[in-house]
Amino acid sequence: MTAELVRGQNHTLPQTRLEIRISAGSPVVAGATLADESGTVRGPEWVAHPGAHRLPGLEVSRQAAAGHRLAVDLEALPGAVHRVTVLLALPVGTGGPARFGATAAPFAAVTGLDGTEIATFTLTGLDAETAVNALELYRRQGAWKVRAVGQGYATGLAGMLTDQGLPGAAELAATIQEAVARSLARSVAPAPPRTPEADRVRQTSGPQAPPPASSGPTAPSATGTGPGTGSGPGTGPAATDPALPTAAAPTSGTPTPGAAAPTGPINYAHPRRRPSAPPAPPPAPEPAQPGQAPQPVAGDATGWSMDERLYNQIWGMFEDLARAVAAYRSAVDFAESRMGQELDRALSDPRNRIGGAGDRAREEARAKRDELTARAREALDRDLGQLAAEAAVVEPALPAAYAGWDNPVWHAHRIPMELPMALRLGDLHLPERADLRIPLLVRLPLExxxxxxxxxxxxxxxxxxxxxxxxxxxxxxxxxxxxxxxxxxxxxxxxxxxxxxxxxxxxxxxxxxxxxxxxxxxxxxxxxxxxxxxxxxxxxxxxxxxxxxxxxxxxxxxxxxxxxxxxxxxxxxxxxxxxxxxxxxxxxxxxxxxxxxxxxxxxxxxxxxxxxxxxxxxxxxxxxxxxxNHLADPWVGHAWTYEPPVVPPGSRVLEQVLAAVTTARRAAGR
The missing domain is CATH 3.40.50 (Rossmann fold)
Structure with a gap:
């Protein structure tokens, strides 16, 4: 069954070799960016576009067209890649529309290699934007998901790539548009109107996903400890600034824009760390039964230590909760808007205002609204249940710096000899499920x-x-x-x-x-x-x-x-x-x-x-x-309720911790 996504909604991908089909009302440039776990695009070599159309596990069209097929093999992506963002942009100087609002809404579909649709998304609501993030394929707890994004940029490709943390975004955007302008990527006329019958015919042909590439690291990539750019307009809750970690850029084997994909291994080692061996991979989740989500595991994110993995995992939970609730709220708003439109159409006819026709129209419109809302709530409850199960596993595994004062880890706490990555300042939650709380972590040293x-x-x-x-x-x-x-x-x-x-x-x-x-x-x-x-x-x-x-x-x-x-x-x-x-x-x-x-x-x-x-x-x-509720996230801008830390009534944990500080200072002669 095809999932018809709305903005912010996600859907689990049942397979890793995929095609992404794009249909637009006029020729557009299609491309994709690869990003690490923090959502950062490390360099031009992580961008597939008409001038450099092939990367390990990813191939895009070499021309501006009204219809595109992007081939993706998620298993062939480098190990450092945790997100693939499909982007669309209007070509410059071709005489076409100057903004997405002047053309038909683009349509995106994720399909299997046999053409079976897995998820679809219509990018509505665009106006002055000239570039848009259409979809995200992202890795979560060992599984891949697709998320409908639809984030537009009036600043074009340069603004969109800058928002993803790409160095030299403006230069690369100019390179892409230059490739289109000099016919390196030919502009193809719009395809015939999209119909289900035509789609079924088109699904039987087209490029297949590339075979798995041999390039890329053989061990999970290191994530850094410095402030990052985040995956959205900001770098953390709007009033908080707890920065996401970034990964180091490749230090060898780096291709230039437009060059062929590298054939040798890339060194993703963090320049500020000198480990004697690469970090151990995160624990793999237990295999899930068919139709069930994988069992959550504490520390399933990448990192050089368990603390770093837990830090990255908590931020992944924060983002997932934000986007799941955004999808639910968007669906409810859509249901209400649709009911209002149907009532307006029905009652605009004077004949429906007399007798039972008007009442029937109201009942039918409300029934559709309730059905859509119930389906959205069902999807939200499923996502919230999975996040709650993950939180129940993660919370007991947290180190003292990340743990609440009621966590037993404090009773055995010893003053560390190294500074932890982050510190917990309290908890965050949303009204859709107040008992599902995400630790608010800020990086150390404080910025x-x-x-x-x-x-x-x-x-x-x-x-x-x-x-x-x-x-x-x-x-x-x-x-x-x-x-x-x-x-x-x-x-x-x-x-x-x-x-x-x-x-x-x-x-x-x-x-x-x-x-x-x-x-x-x-x-x-x-x-x-x-x-x-x-x-x-x-x-x-x-x-x-x-x-x-x-x-x-x-x-x-x-x-x-x-x-x-x-x-x-x-x-x-x-x-x-x-x-x-x-x-x-x-x-x-x-x-x-x-x-x-x-x-x-x-x-x-x-x-x-x-x-x-x-x-x-x-x-x-x-x-x-x-x-x-005064804090906002950087992805969708929810108003999150902040809960300050508290010591359990009657507990002497604060006195015990301070006594440990005093003892450690005396032992160190400080």
């Missing part, structure tokens, strides 16, 4: 500061809460984050400073003070504020100068070069203009040299400074001490 919003206007729940209680919750949340950071850094490589001008946070700060893990007593009063800010500003200045001069050995011996965290309570109380300027300087320049901010503040209390503090607020990751 931006954190702001715990203690204002009553932060959310509806905050507005109903007593102001003193809300401020205490905000500070308790900040203490939990500071404790977690202390517990995942090697001994002596992370210090915490606290500014509490009025001494209002003595209660929440007690666990840190009692454990003796702070760099000094919490600073109070204007003098204390000035002293701490001057100390950290000096550190930023000295480290910056040493880095720029290449003279790290010249730093003063008393300078602590470890990571520093400044916790600020009740900002801007106790801050004068100079202190505010220093704080903004630390927010802007500190993260690059290891100084980070964790602020507990109500933005309204700082309104006296006017817009001068707006850049400060925008530079920080805003989280809340109570649940609030």
């Amino acid at each position: 931006r500061g954190i702001w715990v919003d203690s204002g009553r206007t932060a959310s509806e729940a905050a507005a109903l809460m007593d102001g003193d209680r809300l401020r205490r919750l905000a500070m308790e949340t900040a203490v939990l984050h500071a404790a977690r950071l202390l517990s995942v850094y090697p001994p002596g490589e992370f210090s915490v400073h606290v500014i509490d001008p009025a001494g209002a946070a003595a209660g929440p700060l007690a666990p840190l003070v009692d454990a003796g893990v702070l760099a000094g007593p919490p600073a109070a009063g204007a003098q204390g504020v000035a002293s701490v800010l001057a100390h950290l500003t000096r550190r930023v200045d000295l480290v910056q100068m040493a880095v720029r001069a290449g003279a790290a050995d010249s730093l003063p011996p008393d300078l602590d070069t470890g990571e520093q965290l400044l916790v600020v309570n009740d900002f801007p109380h106790g801050f004068d203009d100079r202190a505010v300027t220093q704080l903004r300087y630390l927010a802007d320049e500190g993260p690059a040299v290891g100084v980070h901010l964790l602020m507990v503040a109500d933005r309204e209390h700082a309104s006296a400074y006017g817009p001068v503090l707006d850049p400060l607020w925008r530079s920080l990751l805003r989280i809340t001490p109570v649940a609030d």
Whole structure:
């Protein structure tokens, strides 16, 4: 049975040798990009287009045409490839339409080699766009799926390739259009109108998928540890900036644009790692019964360590949940819109307004709406059930840095000797299934500061809460984050400073003070504020100068070069203009040299400074001490509900973790 997809919906592919058929109302350029697990296209050699139409496991047309066949052999793709994106673009300077909105909606079909349709997608809603991502074939838990994307770009091929992280996107886009313009790729006239009968005839001919290629790595590719580009318009939740990992570009065997596919192996080793052996492949999921999804396995993503695999797997779950809910919401909106259109057509005839004709039309329209909605909900429940099963396997396997405070891993936690990849700041969920929660992970070292919003206007729940209680919750949340950071850094490589001008946070700060893990007593009063800010500003200045001069050995011996965290309570109380300027300087320049901010503040209390503090607020990751739906994902822009971390009632896990920090420091002589 053919799956008729709507934008955002996915469907499991039953086979790996496929054809993708494109039908358009006028000649278009068809191509495809290969991307790693983070969605990044590593270079021009990962793009198949009319000027370089063949890659291992992938072949596209060499001409601009109204009908295309793309051959795909998923098993022959390089091991580093986790996503194939089919792209369409309007040729430039051929006299054809200048935008997709001026031609018939393109149609895409994924078929088997025998022509049997597996999934179809009509790219509706395009207007000023001149390039569009039509479909994605992506690997998930050892299986391949197809997703209907339909993301258009008014900026054309250059904008689309740039969005996928391709270096030199504008140059490659110009190369593709030049190939079309000089008739390297001939423009073919539109095909006859598409009909099911004609499709069945066309399916019996055409290019077959290429045989499996021998090129490509023999082991899973390494994924990097630096910030990535993500797979959508942003790099993480819109207000979060937890960057996805990227993989290193090939360092050998790299073909040039337009050249033949490489015949030798490509080295995908990460340049910043020197392993003695390639990473072990992720555990394979247990074979699934026919018609059933494979059993989830913790750490089934690629990576050099289990932590890296789990990190990548969590981000895959995050994306899958976002897109599954987007498909459901899109289907429900379509059902409602279709019902309205059918009612308008039926009731526009005056004869249907008398008697039972109008009532029957309403009942039929509502019945169709309910059927479509029920089918969409069934598909969503299936996807949510699979993700819930995966979450149930992944959560118990998480290391302490990724785990919730209720995870037993904390009771056996030992301070590590190496910094983990990421840190958990809380959980995210959507209203379609609130019990399915995805850990919110941010990369380490922190790339931006954190702001715990203690204002009553932060959310509806905050507005109903007593102001003193809300401020205490905000500070308790900040203490939990500071404790977690202390517990995942090697001994002596992370210090915490606290500014509490009025001494209002003595209660929440007690666990840190009692454990003796702070760099000094919490600073109070204007003098204390000035002293701490001057100390950290000096550190930023000295480290910056040493880095720029290449003279790290010249730093003063008393300078602590470890990571520093400044916790600020009740900002801007106790801050004068100079202190505010220093704080903004630390927010802007500190993260690059290891100084980070964790602020507990109500933005309204700082309104006296006017817009001068707006850049400060925008530079920080805003989280809340109570649940609030203020974060957005980079794929479809859902409003995700953020749940702050909490310690189970009656648990002494926080005291145990801080005691372990103290013990590790003493053992290391710090």
